[in-house]
Amino acid sequence: MAGVHEARTGGDDAGGRTTSRRRRRILVFPLPFQGHINPMRQLADALHARGLAVTVLHTRFNAPDPGRRPEFRFVPVPDGVPAGVAASGDVIGLLDAMNAAMEAEESAALRGVLESVLADEEQPPAACIVFDANLLAVPRAAAAVGLKTLVLRTASAACLGCFMAYPMLHQKGYLPPQESKMYMPVEELPPLRVRDLFYSSRSDQEKLRNLLARAMEAVNSSSGLVINTFDALEPAELERIRSELRIPTVLAPGPLHKLSSKNTASSLLDEDHGCIKWLDKQPPRSVLYVSFGSLASMDPDEFLEVAWGLAASGHPFLWVVRPGSVRGSEDIQGFPEGFEAAVEGTGKVIRWAPQQEVLAHPVVGGFWMHSGWNSTMESISEGVPMICRPQFADQMMNTRYVEKMWSVGFELEGELERGRIEEAIRKLMEEREGAEMRERAMELKKKVAHCLKSGGSSQIAMDKLVKYILSL
Ligand code: UDP
Numbered sequence: 001m002a003g004v005h006e007a008r009t010g011g012d013d014a015g016g017r018t019t020s021r022r023r024r025r026i027l028v029f030p031l032p033f034q035g036h037i038n039p040m041r042q043l044a045d046a047l048h049a050r051g052l053a054v055t056v057l058h059t060r061f062n063a064p065d066p067g068r069r070p071e072f073r074f075v076p077v078p079d080g081v082p083a084g085v086a087a088s089g090d091v092i093g094l095l096d097a098m099n100a101a102m103e104a105e106e107s108a109a110l111r112g113v114l115e116s117v118l119a120d121e122e123q124p125p126a127a128c129i130v131f132d133a134n135l136l137a138v139p140r141a142a143a144a145v146g147l148k149t150l151v152l153r154t155a156s157a158a159c160l161g162c163f164m165a166y167p168m169l170h171q172k173g174y175l176p177p178q179e180s181k182m183y184m185p186v187e188e189l190p191p192l193r194v195r196d197l198f199y200s201s202r203s204d205q206e207k208l209r210n211l212l213a214r215a216m217e218a219v220n221s222s223s224g225l226v227i228n229t230f231d232a233l234e235p236a237e238l239e240r241i242r243s244e245l246r247i248p249t250v251l252a253p254g255p256l257h258k259l260s261s262k263n264t265a266s267s268l269l270d271e272d273h274g275c276i277k278w279l280d281k282q283p284p285r286s287v288l289y290v291s292f293g294s295l296a297s298m299d300p301d302e303f304l305e306v307a308w309g310l311a312a313s314g315h316p317f318l319w320v321v322r323p324g325s326v327r328g329s330e331d332i333q334g335f336p337e338g339f340e341a342a343v344e345g346t347g348k349v350i351r352w353a354p355q356q357e358v359l360a361h362p363v364v365g366g367f368w369m370h371s372g373w374n375s376t377m378e379s380i381s382e383g384v385p386m387i388c389r390p391q392f393a394d395q396m397m398n399t400r401y402v403e404k405m406w407s408v409g410f411e412l413e414g415e416l417e418r419g420r421i422e423e424a425i426r427k428l429m430e431e432r433e434g435a436e437m438r439e440r441a442m443e444l445k446k447k448v449a450h451c452l453k454s455g456g457s458s459q460i461a462m463d464k465l466v467k468y469i470l471s472l
Contacts, residue, residue, distance in 0.1 A: 024127045024470055025053035027117060027147075029077070031132035031154075032062035032098075033091070034294035035374050037266050038257065039154045039228045040132065044072065045260035046253070050466045053124050055117060059098065062268055075117055077102065078109045091295070091393075092203040095134055095211060102137035110141040118145060127469045128223065133215040139222070148472045149222045155373045157229050157237035157252070158189075158401060159394040160219075162198050163212050164244060165189060170209075175199060196400040200392055224249040224468060228256050228377065231457040232447045233406075249468055253461035255377040257356055258452050268294070269352035275318055276357060278348050282316050285365035285438075288425055289358050289384075291320035292370040296391045297327045302416040304336050309421025311342045315429050318358065319349045359384050365438070366428045368412075371398040383445035385409050385437035387424050389416075408441040 026047055030040035041064075044054045054072045058064055059079035066074040080101025081094060102110040118126055128148040131138040142149045153160050162169075165188060169175045174186055174194050182195040189197075200208060219225055225245070229252050231238060242250045253259065279287060290310065292298075298306070303326045310317050335349075355375070358364060359382040367379045368387040376398050379386055386409030388399040402409040412424045428434040451458040 022051055022053040022124050025055060025124045026469060027055045027057055027114075027126055027129040028152075029057040029129060029131040029135055029138060030152075031095075031134045032059045032079075034062075034266075034268055035372050036132050036134075036154045037062070037064070037268070038374055039254075040130070040152055041069075041266040042256035042260040043130065043152060043226065043228075043253075046256065046462055047466065047469070048072070049259075050462065052127075052466070052469065055123065055126070057113065057117075057129075061094075061098070064266060068266075073123065075113060077113050080104070080109075090203075092200070092207055092211065096207060099136045102135070103140070108141070108144075110137050111144050114141055114145045114147060118147065127472045130226070131218075133218045134211070136211075136214045136218060139218050149218075150224045150226060150469075151219050151222045153219075153225065153227045155228075155394045156376075156398060156401070157227050157234040157241055158192075158397055159198060159373070160227065161189060161237050161240055162192070162394075162397060163216055164241070166198075166209065166212050166216075169197060176205065191404040192397055192400055196397045198394055198397065202392075220245065220247060222247060223472060224251070224465075226465065227252050228254040228373070230254045230448070230451040232451060233380070233444070249464070251461040251465050251468075253458045253465060255381050255448060255458075257374070257378060258381055258448065259458070259462065267352065269322060271352050271354040272350040273354055273357075275348060275350050275353060276361065279318065279358065279361045279363050282363040284362050286316050286429075287361075287363045288313070288315050288317045288366045288368055288429060289353070289364050290317055290368040291353060291355065291375070292325065292389065292391075293372040293375055294322070296370040296372075296395075297325055298416070299327055300329070305416045305418045306421060307336055307339050309416075309418040309425070310347060311339060312418055312422040313425035313429070314346070315425055316346045316363075317343075317348070318353065318364075319347065320351070320353050321349055322351055356382075366425075366434070367409075368425070368428075371395040371402065373398055376402060380406070380408065380441065380444045381448045383438070383442040385428060385434060385441045387412050387428050406440065406444060408437050408444060410437070 028040050028044045030037045048054050056072050056074050057077050058074060059077055061079050061081045078101060079098045081097050126147060128150050129142055130150045130152050133151045133153060139149055175197060177194045177199060184194050186192045186194060225247055231252055238252055310319060356378050359378050364384055367384045369375050371388045371390040373394060386402055388402055388409055388411045390396045390399045399411050403411055450456050
């Protein structure tokens, strides 16, 4: 792998903690949600493969299992998240509680942890901390102990562009969105329309604006920015970020999951590998994979419509129904009467998938998803076209890019109803339009392969990143 020896004085790790051979160390601190943990761990893997030692800071909430990555050090940070907030699914409330606990003056919780991590003489000297921009306590705590910071953005470059434009979006009246203007184009951020902007009607608006403003401050005050995307996917968006932000370096080494060979190491739920055997028995390109990520949920009525829509399509499907997928039920929702018999032999339901392996399987012909950024990148990387059912955060804008910018999928809009679901599945899996989306997805897959080759943009970005880290 390019640059692999750059950060070492020689030799390998022999799989253990013999990090004394590694000259420098990075600290990483992911936001504790699946869609943020995965790319941070993938970035840490890629940096470790290039010779850096890794210390992972983590919250108690959604804590990782250190046993899965013995070559990393793990250090807990008090997060002060009350059990009620953790269980509520209120992401903004959770972030607020977490940041407040880490910033608490009286305990200076995070600063104390950083001080003791830096004082660990068994470890090589720390070059910097790579952190998720939503962890607002990090810049101040790191500055207090003289540690440089790099930000990892786990969403698209377009999403960061939207954050950068947030004050303008309010000044010009695009936000808060008005019902009558939902389909109005946002001329400053093509191809977005008002309905595609990052917004949450469920969250406290002041809290959200404050969070985004502080996340931008965190980016602006850092020594560099890493975005999980690649140059050929979002050229104009990256160009804008590079020209408007005044930070020393902006790198796009994505898709990060393709730079790591240990992609099962950070799953919070157990992956059902048995589904691969089931996939092995299906005809090529016949299976629709259905998953809405780690946080999105639906009402019980919608769940019924999805179940019967899948059954009616007649296509084989692999459907992830994780605990919490259906609002109001903590564990897995029961299936409607007759459903299991109706889909016997054609459908399989599991709690959690080894998603990247599933998407890479040659029998998977389509992905019905929620447009989380990781899922979008994973689908693009395997040339799988998408039906998008976005719910919140950046999912609307990712959908817009899938449909309008790359033309590798389409949105299933409006009420979830079995007839419309069946129609959408047929469009993707059987009709000419779906076949054209698949062709374009295969073209994007080639671009992914190109950026990952030696000399490709993502490999160059990783090499630059290692060099930069070693210069800090
Ligand atoms: N994922 C998985 N198995 C599943 C569903 C999702 O491993 O059954 C992974 C998926 O590969 C992705 C992450 O969970 O890396 C979800 O991140 P994404 O940004 O797509 O959505 P979020 O969960 O943050 O809404």
